Amino acid sequence: MGAEVVIEGLTKSFGRQTIWRDVTLTLPPGEVSVMLGPSGTGKSVFLKSMIGLLKPDRGKCMINGVDIVTCSEHKLYETRKLFGVLFQDGALFGSMNLYDNVAFPLREHTKKSETEIRRIVLEKLEMTGLAGAEKKLPGEISGGMRKRAGLARALVLDPEIILVDEPDSGLDPVRTTYISQLFLDVNAQSDATFLIVTHNINLARTVPDNLGMLFRKELVMFGPREVLLTSEEPVVKQFLNGRMDGPIGMSEEKDQAQIAAEQAMFEAGHHAGGVEEVTGIPPQMQPAPGLPTRQGAIRRKDRVMQILHTLPPAAQEGIIESLSPEEQERYGVHPHRGGYQDPPTINTTPVAPHHRGELPSEEVARIPGAHRRTQGPGDS
Numbered sequence: 356m357g358a359e360v361v362i363e364g365l366t367k368s369f370g371r372q373t374i375w376r377d378v379t380l381t382l383p384p385g386e387v388s389v390m391l392g393p394s395g396t397g398k399s400v401f402l403k404s405m406i407g408l409l410k411p412d413r414g415k416c417m418i419n420g421v422d423i424v425t426c427s428e429h430k431l432y433e434t435r436k437l438f439g440v441l442f443q444d445g446a447l448f449g450s451m452n453l454y455d456n457v458a459f460p461l462r463e464h465t466k467k468s469e470t471e472i473r474r475i476v477l478e479k480l481e482m483t484g485l486a487g488a489e490k491k492l493p494g495e496i497s498g499g500m501r502k503r504a505g506l507a508r509a510l511v512l513d514p515e516i517i518l519v520d521e522p523d524s525g526l527d528p529v530r531t532t533y534i535s536q537l538f539l540d541v542n543a544q545s546d547a548t549f550l551i552v553t554h555n556i557n558l559a560r561t562v563p564d565n566l567g568m569l570f571r572k573e574l575v576m577f578g579p580r581e582v583l584l585t586s587e588e589p590v591v592k593q594f595l596n597g598r599m600d601g602p603i604g605m606s607e608e609k610d611q612a613q614i615a616a617e618q619a620m621f622e623a624g625h626h627a628g629g630v631e632e633v634t635g636i637p638p639q640m641q642p643a644p645g646l647p648t649r650q651g652a653i654r655r656k657d658r659v660m661q662i663l664h665t666l667p668p669a670a671q672e673g674i675i676e677s678l679s680p681e682e683q684e685r686y687g688v689h690p691h692r693g694g695y696q697d698p699p700t701i702n703t704t705p706v707a708p709h710h711r712g713e714l715p716s717e718e719v720a721r722i723p724g725a726h727r728r729t730q731g732p733g734d735s
């Protein structure tokens with residue numbers, strides 16, 4: 356099973372520029388999480404902070420009991436081995452063929468024989484659809500293949516946590532969906548914990564178990580995908596629809612004067628761009644037929660059902676509707692369109708507390724500057 360990552364109060368600045376502050380979230384083991392955010396909100400800085408390439412000013416990032424913010428260099432070196440990272444361009448060595456690129460971490464960090472290395476490299480190239488391409492140089496292959504080679508290389512040390520920085524950059528929507536499929540397939544086969552940072556709305560809507568969003572130097576929300584996908588929060592709705600009308604502006608957040616001027620423009624009939632209000636929760640992509648069931652998805656179901664009563668009503672409805680009739684029966688819940696229902700009595704399989712990845716209810720949906728009341732038992 357992948358590692359759980361517990362982040363508490365993480366804050367990062369460069370000089371006097373705060374990038375984000377007080378970020379608190381848990382990446383549940385073996386689940387796939389996506390972090391959204393407008394350009395420049397510090398998503399890449401967040402990934403680099405998680406692997407200790409950048410040092411946060413304060414807060415914790417706990418992985419298997421080690422706080423990578425304060426641990427020794429030796430512990431950091433050891434903990435980094437749990438990570439596989441796929442950078443935007445694959446970060447391949449241009450002068451090495453794909454075989455040697457993928458073999459590199461094994462030669463660098465292990466004492467494995469070349470026979471064993473060959474077995475692993477060919478297995479990971481096969482897994483990422485690159486069998487037969489091992490002699491190619493990075494410059495001879497497409498951007499999509501380079502990303503897949505970067506993923507193969509990220510997988511050779513059997514990481515417990517896989518971080519992916521903007522997998523869609525430079526890819527068309529179809530290739531982006533193919534690489535998304537690959538992430539779910541790898542997750543099904545490895546049960547590794549995934550965190551993907553992206554702007555890509557399709558990917559965010561259909562791939563992850565959990566969705567978060569950074570904006571205005573804070574974590575706007577993080578929780579089960581259904582929470583963001585049904586959110587009425589203006590910044591979330593604007594982002595998920597890729598529109599101009601909303602708090603996100605061309606280069607940074609808008610001031611009141613700009614919002615008023617734009618509002619007048621849209622009311623006068625100017626198209627705000629984006630698609631026409633996409634709402635609702637599309638089905639989640641699944642691993643390819645023939646692959647194992649995602650263990651992270653099974654654990655997630657129990658985990659989310661345990662915190663169901665703390666989630667906003669629309670998210671609750673989406674989650675209940677995504678269950679099969681047998682699962683609804685097992686958890687003792689029923690679809691209930693158009694209103695909040697009483698918290699169910701839930702028959703979940705016990706999950707070890709340190710592996711639950713459960714969010715404190717006040718962190719399930721956090722909006723800077725607004726104190727959302729989380730719905731609790733007896734609320735209506």
Ligand SMILES: Nc1ncnc2c1ncn2[C@@H]1O[C@H](COP(=O)(O)OP(=O)(O)OP(=O)(O)O)[C@@H](O)[C@H]1O
Pocket residue numbers: 369374392393394395396397398399400401554
């Ligand atoms: N090493 C650094 N030193 C100083 N400032 C930095 C450094 N790295 C990043 N920044 C600043 O941090 C901010 C966030 O950058 P980051 O690349 O993490 O954003 P992002 O959300 O990943 O953006 P995009 O989606 O465009 O890739 C930017 O203003 C950037 O200039």
